[in-house]
Amino acid sequence: MTPPRLADRLLNWFCAPHLREEVLGDLHERYALRVAKYGETNARRRYWREVLAYVRPSMIKRTPSQYPTTFFLSPDMLRNYLKIALRNLVKNKVYSFINIGGLAVGMAVAMLIGLWVYDEISFDKSFPNYDRIAQVMQNQTFDGEVQTWSNVAMPLGPELRTTYGNNFTYVVRAGWIGDHLLSLGEKKLTKGGNYMEAEAPDMLSLTMLKGSLSGLQDINSILLSKSVAKAFFGNADPLNKIIRLDNKLDVKITGVYEDLPTNSSFANLSFIAPWELMVKSQGLEQILQNPWGASWFQTFAQVADKADMNTVSALIKHAKRNRVGKEGARNNPEIFLQPMRNWHLYSEFKNGITSGGRIQYVWLFGIIGLFVLLLACINFMNLSTARSEKRAKEVGIRKAVGSVRSQLVSQFFSESLLVVIIAFLLSLLLVQLILPVFNEVADKQMAILWETPAFWLIGVGFSLLTGLIAGSYPALYLSSFQPVKVLKGRFRVGRFAAVPRKLLVVVQFTVSVTLIIGTLIVFRQIQYAKNRPIGYNRSSLLTINAGDIRNHFQAFRDDLLETGAVLNVAESETQITNTYLTNSGLSWKGKDPAMQEEFVTLGVTQDFGKTVDWKIKEGRDFSTDFASDSSGVIVNEAAVNYMGMKQPIGETIKWGDKLVHVVGVVKNMVTQNPYDPIKQTFFYLRKGDLNTIILKINPNTPSSDAIGTIERVFKKYNSAIPFEYRFIDDEYAKKFGDEERIGKLASFFAVLAIFISCLGIFGLASFIAEQRTKEIGVRKVLGASVLNLWGLLSKDFVILVIIAFGIATPIAYYFLNNWLQKYDYRTELSWWIFAVSGAGALAITLLTVSFQSVKAALMNPVRSLRSE
Template sequence: MFTNYIKIALRNLVKNKVYSAINIGGLAVGMAVAMLIGLWIWDELSFNKVHTNYDRVAQVMQHQTFNGDVKTQGAVPFPLGPELRTTYGSDFKYVVMATWPNGHILSAGDKKLSKVGAYMEAQAPELLTLTMRRGTRASLTDLHAILLSESGAKAYFGESDPIGKLMKIDNRFDVKVTGVYADLPHNSTFSELAFIAPWDLYFNNESWPEKTTNPWRANMYVAYAQIADHADMDKVSAKIKDVKLNNSHKEEAVFKPAVFLHPMAKWHLYSEWKNGVLTGGRIQYVWLFGLISVFVLLLACINFMNLSTARSEKRAKEVGIRKAVGSERGQLIGQFFSESLLVVSIAFLFALLLVQVLLPAFNVLADKRLSMLWTTPSFWLLGLGFSLLTGLIAGSYPAFYLSSFQAINVLKGTFRVGRLASIPRKVLVVIQFTVSVTLIIGTIIVFRQIQFAKNRPLGYNQNGLLSVPINTAELTGHYDALRTDLLGTGVLANVAQSSSPTTAVWMVNNGFEWPGKAPGVQGNFGQVLVSHDFGQTVGWQFRAGRDFSRSLSTDSSGVVINEAAAKFMGLKNPVGEIIKQDGKPYKIIGVIRDMVMDSPYEPAFRTMFMIDYTDASRFTLRLAPTAVPSQALPAIEAVFKKYAPASPFSYEFVDQEYARKFGDEARIGNLATVFAVLAIFISCLGLFGLASFVAEQRTKEIGVRKVLGASVLNLWGLLSKDFVFLVIIAFGIATPIAWYFLNNWLQQYQYHTDLSWWIFAVSGLGALLITLITVSFQSIKAALLDPVNSLRSE
């Protein structure tokens, strides 16, 4: 019996090739999109799960209150780790102090490469549950040890055993390889970590005044902790709240530091804070793409159900004959369900093939390392479960409705499909285009927001600006000589150094006083230490005053502030005013236009620029107007090699460095565009099939109208108007839905675009145009038919 059902189903598929292709193709594309999004969501939700104890590991963070506004940060002072171990030791299994992962020059013999690494306390490998390929997790206890990632070890030593080999970090520390750990996957926070070196090796060799005078003031490091097996994360977090407050000096206590644990399970998806409250993060994109996958799948199912029900009405006579020769209703229901399940099964197989083919391109687009979960049972359960459910739902209408026909009415020709039979199909078409129009509007808004931020005035000139990290001690202490040699190449217009790149403010300090400062106001400012030439190099735009001058020795105690700083201090004429930091006086010599150094979506932070040559992390180079980058870079590299001959020369154009700030939004926009296009494609497939069915149904009517003088244009309008009307209804529903959700999304950015009316108008007109193009093919084809053939046919 079942074999017979399958044979009949296959014959129907072959007989109706166009409808079969539309049904299978649309459903396969919808399933493929859902699978790709599902893999993306799976990767997001499984972030950091490679670390066995990830549900018990946390980063120790802190809230601080500045002028009533609570700020949250991950940087903490170095005594925090020892204090937690001493005072709250029973609540923690491990507490690990570390530096932030950063680029370092790691060398072995003559081979020197730039690798991301961090200095961590000895228990870090246990906390991160590293899988050791060679050595043990305990091998970081040696002060001069180093652990390499598997790929890092291979880059330096090939297939030979690296254990015991000597290396050097930043041409500064001699270390010996004591262990090799397996590379961490792309969906781990520490995926780029190529080496781990002992914390004491770094910390014992650092010297800065507050290390001994006020060690709880400087928030420079990161702390990780694993709570004890018997402990509760929330209770421990509440217990350690005042650990920094109880140890801070009076001037730090006014910021009300509150220490807490941020679980590793939330690092990736929940990382945005507003006024001390966790407000979300990438989880919003998980929900967004989850909804998109549901809607795209819904569009494909709507197509399937629409075409299945539409075509099933033509099979009424078949049902009548089957009943007349003895078929029972249960057998007819089984037949229709078998056909439906066969189509869905074929579509599922095509979807698997599509995903396998598209996955490499999708990985590039989404910046992922996804692969098919062939060996994961839940993947197959979800896929097969969905296929079964879709087949049952789509086959339910023809199975239960058509099987209920009375054979005598159908065969006598008295059976007529009711006028309301098409209403469910029209409702489903409206739903399809509501989703499609909403996706179109959303895609436009995302890209408009990105462009809005990109076109924001930067306050300096990025063109021809290079950033060169100072990642070796050989480049420090030679600024004037190095600058002279660089300018001597003729390819550079200017050279400067600074403690932060132009695309970030790495240091925020407090303890500032200024004329008219109100009691209780906390004066925390971004602080960038620069050379005299920094302003000329980046292209500062002055609102008042002047730049630093080498000819004026007093400028060593001068300061240039941005507009945000002047506004915060309430200084109407700031030039010439004296401000103090921890009692040391500085004279404001200039006010510059706000530079966009941090988030392009947020207002510029109040920042001060001061002369200091002892704490530099970057060289900033301005190419000469006539210089060709491909010719200039070798000349620049030669100069750097002169001072650091064995270190690799690394650089980045500032505009590219700045563009990375749009990475997440750009990827989301690109993915949304792809999904919107696919949603429209699926909707148009269904529309094409329905238009074809309607034209086929009305063949005789078209013939009669042509005989009576109707033009092709009249007939085109007759067949198209119903679909146009449905799209207009869909647009009316989609507009308020899109406005509500997109307006809420934009509000998370302080610097954002507006929801202009033309975006909705263009989206609606676009959907209407797509509809007309899709429907017109079948409408015009039907209108051009010879009426003689139309009226002669049975």
């Protein structure tokens, strides 16, 4: 039986060298005798006692500086390691720049992505009841497809309070956050706000700076955010002051709350007015004769402390169906709770089930951040191992004079950690400089979390981990050299020593090529959707909010047309780029009685078609020459196909209690998401109470002059509110905002990934050129041309990039094909995109390598051969 190995190791560490063999021999002899006499257990116990007696302080002959570095690193040693590391950095300036620069860029990218991911996953977490707040939503089935709506019927809130009240702490009905005019004397501001029930401030746990959370009890009250209150009143007390809302409602300020964070679903909530004020001022109770049939509003809820969110969601499933008749239940309405934690990251639904959302981009950029950091670590490992032959003699001499492997490992790890610490500090500077631009591209307001301990803990831990990963291979590889072979000159790195470096270069360019392909596909998809035929001419179209002008629309229109700056003017219910109103309850000849129909509807005035220049396919446009057009509709091609009409002109459609007839068919118009199929739509004539005015500017009039003219006429009929306008082109472009933002971020990271990869390639090319200087000299003497030598030095890198391209292509195809599947209107994965990406990566590699290759090829061979 052998003695305890751990005890022997402890003795080896503490016992003086000249006593070690004698002490161990004596102990082992006594251990064998005790095993035979008393048994192994007693012998082992006695052995441990004797070992511990030997390692008493009086027996220790070494000073701390003499202990093996595996167990102890003295300050003197550490200082010496750092001094050597600094000397090596200064001596090899190019390689130091590549190592530190590459790591700094990689860490800066990882830090930027980390801040972006943190901002995304912390969305809405500023609300104390984040885990218990939900939005009440509904699923409805139309033509066999389940659609998910965030807008619900007005009576649903009271129904939840009455029937399921024990399961909720709060149930709050609300309108929609939108721009409203706030005015105080001559000062006017347009701010985002909402009408909400009185318990909204309690549910959202607003931080009240003035007044109280119960400030919405009075129907004529309003709560302002701190920034809005300061804009109107400065440092004066705003409480109980009267302010005008939308130029028609005088309300009293009953509270001021702290502005809500930008990474919040209520970031634009600059004021809250009572729900009852909206109902009364807009006459909703009279308009909504069938309130269960109109899903116009939002409802939020906070589940009770002891209630489970999923259980309550299942419980209220039929809350609407139980209150509507057979006709209303035809579309199978199902109510459910969407938790606040899912609002931002899991906002997409497919066939009634959550299908993802921004969470896919959180994962995407998180993975990109890790890969970019990996690229930087690969550079460090590649350059360190590539230069190992130059440090082989150093390692051999160190081992010959007594250094153990653990000391060499500590030396190389200290060098690695020094590089990482410098790179970390430099990355903080880079992030601070880049962050303003990055925020603009990402549409965020992020900042480095200087005062957050977790940030520094993660940063330092991240740096140590990076240093260990980046320095592990060089440290273990370099410290394994045999001193005898090195000092006798027989050391060779071997045929396969470069294989790991080549594999790492392949990994680098696989990542880079994948990012290039991904960026091209994202921008191609955006461009594909932008170039989609939209069915009308959005050039020179602008819109303004109708406001009080709706009461003088005809006079306003006539005055504008007289100026010549405007060719046509029309009104519509909504923006042409956002037709969100839908209707059901329609029937026509040949309709299947079981069909659950849904149409997008848009009320317009007669000149709407001429203003937007829609394309009439059959029939005619609306006209004042036909009195019957008051009951006429114009449908799009999708509606004709949806209803299965062979000859749609003149067909009669029953819409509720009235009959309408089709007077025209227009080509499909993109009025919603440009990536989705065109929905069945019909346009009908409507007078009064239209929210949007659309104007067609004369192309012969400069836009600035036309806008000035429109403003003057606007002020003539509505001087109380500011003149604000939007170009249809700009509104349409906003629909591509998320995709364009993701594309810009992806391209930003792709460029940095390529930059880091090229830094590594540059360093390796420089080393190889230096290593093969004498070979190049001999070849030049024997007649090799510069082109031959350039090809010789570039060949290996070209092969590696081609291999990387072969690996990246199927990976990129798989992931990008899956990404494109979420769009109904999508581009194709053309072969040329992959070819261009591969050719681009190859060209960048050749440019990077060529500098060193040509420089080495042009060198005077006499200088390179003189040392022989």
